[in-house]
Structure formats: C-alpha cells, structure tokens
Amino acid sequence: MKRYLPSFLSFLILTVLVELLVRQGVVSESLLPSPSAVFKTLGEFHEEFRQAFFETLLNVLAGLGLSIVLGSLVAFVFSLSDLMKKAILPFAIFFQTVPIIAIAPLLVIYFGFGSPTVIASSFIVSVFPIIANTLMGLENTSESQKDLFLLYQASRLQTLLKLKIPQAYSHIYSGIKVSAGLAIIGAIAGEFVGGGGLGAMIDSARTQQRVDIVFGALLLLSFMGLAFIATLALVNKTILSRRPFASLS
Amino acid sequence: MKEALGIRIQNLSKSFPKRDVIQGLNLNIEPGSFVSIVGPSGCGKSTLLRLIAGLESPTQGELHLSSQAPASFSFVFQEPNLLAWRTVYENVALPFELIESLRQVSEDEKRTRIMDCLRKVKLAESSSLFPHELSGGMKMRVSLARALVSSPRLLLMDEPFAALDENTRFEMQNQLHQLWQSERMTILFVTHSLFESTYLSERILMLKGEGAKLALDYKVELPLERTEDLRTSEVLNRIVRLLSERLRE
Numbered sequence: 001m002k003r004y005l006p007s008f009l010s011f012l013i014l015t016v017l018v019e020l021l022v023r024q025g026v027v028s029e030s031l032l033p034s035p036s037a038v039f040k041t042l043g044e045f046h047e048e049f050r051q052a053f054f055e056t057l058l059n060v061l062a063g064l065g066l067s068i069v070l071g072s073l074v075a076f077v078f079s080l081s082d083l084m085k086k087a088i089l090p091f092a093i094f095f096q097t098v099p100i101i102a103i104a105p106l107l108v109i110y111f112g113f114g115s116p117t118v119i120a121s122s123f124i125v126s127v128f129p130i131i132a133n134t135l136m137g138l139e140n141t142s143e144s145q146k147d148l149f150l151l152y153q154a155s156r157l158q159t160l161l162k163l164k165i166p167q168a169y170s171h172i173y174s175g176i177k178v179s180a181g182l183a184i185i186g187a188i189a190g191e192f193v194g195g196g197g198l199g200a201m202i203d204s205a206r207t208q209q210r211v212d213i214v215f216g217a218l219l220l221l222s223f224m225g226l227a228f229i230a231t232l233a234l235v236n237k238t239i240l241s242r243r244p245f246a247s248l249s
Numbered sequence: 250m251k252e253a254l255g256i257r258i259q260n261l262s263k264s265f266p267k268r269d270v271i272q273g274l275n276l277n278i279e280p281g282s283f284v285s286i287v288g289p290s291g292c293g294k295s296t297l298l299r300l301i302a303g304l305e306s307p308t309q310g311e312l313h314l315s316s317q318a319p320a321s322f323s324f325v326f327q328e329p330n331l332l333a334w335r336t337v338y339e340n341v342a343l344p345f346e347l348i349e350s351l352r353q354v355s356e357d358e359k360r361t362r363i364m365d366c367l368r369k370v371k372l373a374e375s376s377s378l379f380p381h382e383l384s385g386g387m388k389m390r391v392s393l394a395r396a397l398v399s400s401p402r403l404l405l406m407d408e409p410f411a412a413l414d415e416n417t418r419f420e421m422q423n424q425l426h427q428l429w430q431s432e433r434m435t436i437l438f439v440t441h442s443l444f445e446s447t448y449l450s451e452r453i454l455m456l457k458g459e460g461a462k463l464a465l466d467y468k469v470e471l472p473l474e475r476t477e478d479l480r481t482s483e484v485l486n487r488i489v490r491l492l493s494e495r496l497r498e
Contacts, residue, residue, distance in 0.1 A: 144326050147304050151324050152347035162346065166334045243334045244379050 033212040038219060041212040048201070053220050056187055056197035059115055060224070063122025064183035068176060070123075071130030078131075079138040079164060080156055089131075096128040100186055104193040113195045121190025126179035133175025137168025169245035173236055180228040184221060253280035253435045254315045254322060254403035256301060261310035262460075263296055270296045272460030273310070280315065280402075283429050283436045285446030286454045287492065293461030294439045298324075298405050301437065314403065322403035323396035327411055329388035331380040337391050338376040341366060344399045351399060366394040369428060386417035390424070397428070403435045411441065419480070422449055426475045443492045447485055448475060455495060465495050 015035045021027045022034035029037065042049055074092070078085035104121055111117040141164050149159045165172075191199020198217045205213035240246060256278035263271040270293040278284055286294045299305040300312060302324050314322065331340050341363045345351045354362075367373045370390035380388055389409060396404060410418045426449055429436055440446050446453050447469055455465035469488060471479065479485055 142330075144328055144330050145332070148324075148326070148330050149347065150304060151302060152344055153349065154347040158347055162343075163332070166332065169334070244381055245334045 030209065030211065033215050037212050038215045041210075042216045042219070045213070045216070049198075049216060049220060052196075052198045052201045052217070053224070055115075056118075056184075056191065056199065056221075057224060059118040059190070059197060060122055060183045060187045062115075062119045063187055064126055064176075064180060066119065066123045067127040067130050067179050067183065071127045071175070071179075072134050072172065075131050075134035075138060076160060076165075078135055080160060085135075092128060092131055095124065100125050100189045101192075104189055107190065108193050111194075115194075115196065117194030118187050118190035118196060118199070121194070122183045122186035125186030125189070126183040129178040129182065130172075130175040133171045133178070134168060137171025138164045140171065141167050166243075166245055169239075173232070177229065177232055180232060181225055184225055184228075188221065252315070252402060253433055255280040255435065256403070256437070257311075257313040258301075259311045259313075261297075261300065261312055262308045263293070263300060263305060264308045269460050271300070272462075274461060274463065276454070276463070278435060278437060280435055281433050282452060283426075283438065283450045284452045284454060285438045285440055285450040286456060287440060287443060287446050287496070288456035288461075288464075289496070290441070292456045292458070294456055295407050297456070297461065298407050298437065298439050302405050316402070321401060322405060323399060323401040325392055325396045325404065325406040325409045327408045329380070329385075329392040331388055331391055333380050336377050336379055337367070337372060337383070338363060340380070340391055341395045341398050343395060348399060362398055362400075363394075366398045369397065370394045370424065384417075386413055386421060389413060389417075389421060393421075393425070393428075397432075401434055403437070406436065406438045408439055408441065410445070418445075419477075423475065423477075425449065430473070443489045443496070444480070444485075447471075447488045447492065448480060453492065455492065457496070464498075465492070467492070 018027075018032065019034050019036060022029055022032060022037075033041075074088070078089065100121055103124065104117075107117045107120050111120055138160075145163060145167070146159070149163055154162070187197065188199040188202070191197040192203050198221055202214050202217045205211075205217070256276070258274055258276040261271055261274040261276075262269065274297070286297065288294050296305060300307055301314070302322065304324075316322075332343070335343070342359065345354055345359050345363075364373060364376070367376055370393050372387060372390050372394060375383065375387065380391070383391065392409070410421050413421060422445065425436075436450075438446070438449060451469055453465070453467040453469060454463060455467070456462065457464035467488075471484065471488075
C-alpha cells in the first residue's frame, strides 16, 4: 500500500486545489467543474452512469478479448510462415497508421449503430500492439535454444509451443497491457459514432455543455483503465509465482 | 548397453560467405574414446562440432556417424541453455517430449531415467527448482543430465565449462570423466584450455590456421583414473608445455 501513497496524496492535493480554485471563482465552473460537483452529478445520474459504464466495459472486454485471441493467432501464424508475414504484416501496419476516428464512420455503415461497431473499433485500435509485441517476443528466441530444439528434431509447432511462446511471455504481457488502454480509447471513439456507453454520454453532454457529466464519465473511464492495469498486474504476478517465464535461465 | 558411436570424416570442407572455415579435413574418431579438440579462437573447432551434430551442412566432403538417430548423440552447449519456466526435472525431461523415438517411453521408465541422470550429476534433491534458483555449476550439471537422459552413444561438448569458476570447473571435469568411464560413450570435447584437454582426454586434436588444418593428433598417456594430484603433476605439465609450444609455432 505504501508505494501507492505518493500518487494518492498528489491526487488528493490536486482535487482540493481544483475545488478551491473553482469555489474562489479563479477558474470558471463552465470550463472546469469542481470535484464536489462532479461527484454530485455522479450520484444524481448514478443509474445512467452505471448502465453506460457496464455497456462500455462489455464492449471493451469484447474488443480486447478479440484482439488477444486473433492478434496472438496472427503472430503465431506469422512466426510459422515467413511468407504469410511478408504478405499480411504491411496491411496490419497500414491499419495502425490510419486514425480510428477516420475509420469509425465506415464501421457504422458496415455494422450499424450499437455494440458491433464499438467492438470493431476497440478491436482495430488494440490489435496491433498485440501482434507486434507477440511477434517480437517470438522472434527473440536465442539461437542456441533454437539449435537445441533442432538437435531434438522438434517440429515447428513443437518449437512454437514449447519454446517460442513461453519465451515470448513478457512481450505478450506488455502487448496486452498497452492494448488494454487502447481498447478503451477505441471503444469510446466507436461509441461517439455508433452510440451507447460512456462515449455517447460524453458526446451528448458536449452538446449540452455539461462539463460535469463529461468529467464524471472521464473519471469512470480512468477507473476502468486502472482496474484493467491492476487486474493484469495481479494475473501476471500469479502466473509468474507459478512459472518464472520472465526470469533468465 | 548400446555401442558407442564412431565418427569418420573424409575431405570435409565448410565455407561461409567470407571465409573457408574448414578445408579438406580427414579424421577418424574411435567409438568409446574421449577426444578433445583444441586450437585458437575462430579455428573451426565449434564449426566442426556443429557439422557433426547436423546443425551445419558441409560444403563438401563426407561425415559418417555409426548412427544418425537423434537420440544416439547429445550436444552440450557453452551456455546451459535451460528453459527458465521449467523445473530442473522438466528441463531434463525435454528430450522425451521432442525426440520421436523417446516419446513412446512409459512414464515410469521416463521418471526412473530422469532421476538416475539427476543422481549422476548430484542434483536429485534439486529436481523441483527452477533455473534461476541454481548456481552456474548446477545449471551446467542440469544441461549435462539433459544430454545424458537419452543414453547417447556420442556426446558433443562445446566449451561447456568455459564460464564456470575454477573450483566448479574442476568438480565438473571429474564428474564428466567418471561418467565417461562408467558409460563408455564417445566424447568429443571442444575447449580452449590445454590443461582441461590433457586432464580429461585420451586424444587431443589441435586445429590451427586457415581452413582448420590438423596441426597435431596427440595420444595422451596418463593413468585412466584422474585424481586431483594429476593436475599439478610433472607428466601433465610436460604434455601441456608441448601442446602450448605447438600452438605457438
């Protein structure tokens, strides 16, 4: 708990400072709501916030889940076939360079309003780090360990399953950690155009100049991101306590 | 007990894009012998070992082993090459998972053979430890146990003790010599150390100069039992001096 104390204290100080600045009229409440006003709004519209939060959460989990499954599979296939890697990887890189906000309207045309568009948007934004990190990890295997498997006449699949994937664990974990944050960004961008969840709530609050609602939604999104990071760290710690994938042999 | 493997090399050459490492090498290794290969860095010692193991293909010439089955020979690398996420027991069990002919071995026999090998290298008590919990010498002993578990008739060793401290190296040398005496497999041992090669082997091959010319083929006439006294004996030192002079010529 001790290591979280500095960040907790700085958050507390910042909150009190903003509260004072707004109450003293130094900063206009129409630009930056006081923390107390944000909490009041969260309480007042708790049912709407709760519904939107869980809708976004489900879409993010679906998008991230798809990214982990498909992204890892694509990286595994790339590592088994150099031809596939050369043929498909440039498209993945191209997708990564196109801003999601430019693709999102297309997704509405393809998938319609609602969850499918949001999930697709979350998936598109979060899949690339998983492909790239997993592939980097798979290609990071030491030459002498590859020689060892070659001596045992291991098949390419055996080498992938028993050497490359376990060896790539740290890279795969880093990829998922980066993608978890991106999946939330992708889902919110998707909800701006596809509707639903905290993204639609922010968009609608924007048209009514309700910065308190926007900040309330942002607070919940930050909480979601922190919960993802904490869950991943816990899962990682549990796995490493059983199997030291990340240690040096 | 299976018969030890012999090696017959005829007019063997290996070229890399910028260098002819081995040119027209002819060599016979008797089954059951302990042969060391010495020579300056980059003279082709390791390349020769990799050619025998099938990790490199010869540019020209012929190389015959009495048996080509992957379980009939083992390779011990300079680094222990252990898989960090596997326990000592699981690392030694790896050949049973990968080598086709060993996959049919029953669980009971597998367990007996693994524990036998771990006892031989004095690691039976450490079977459940992970590599990061072992010292450098213990890691090397696991690597040796993994090489022995397939009951190889030829053991190829590429500077296996180079990274160990002196005490551990002496201990490992004694263990290896005892193993060779009890198992009677053929051992081909690459080393930089003239002391090590003299102490361990029956025959020393010195490779030197462009194309790995066989500069010396020396029969070591020392008592079969290697004792600690032998390390500082005049007879061993005389052989080392002779080898050293030939190396500098």
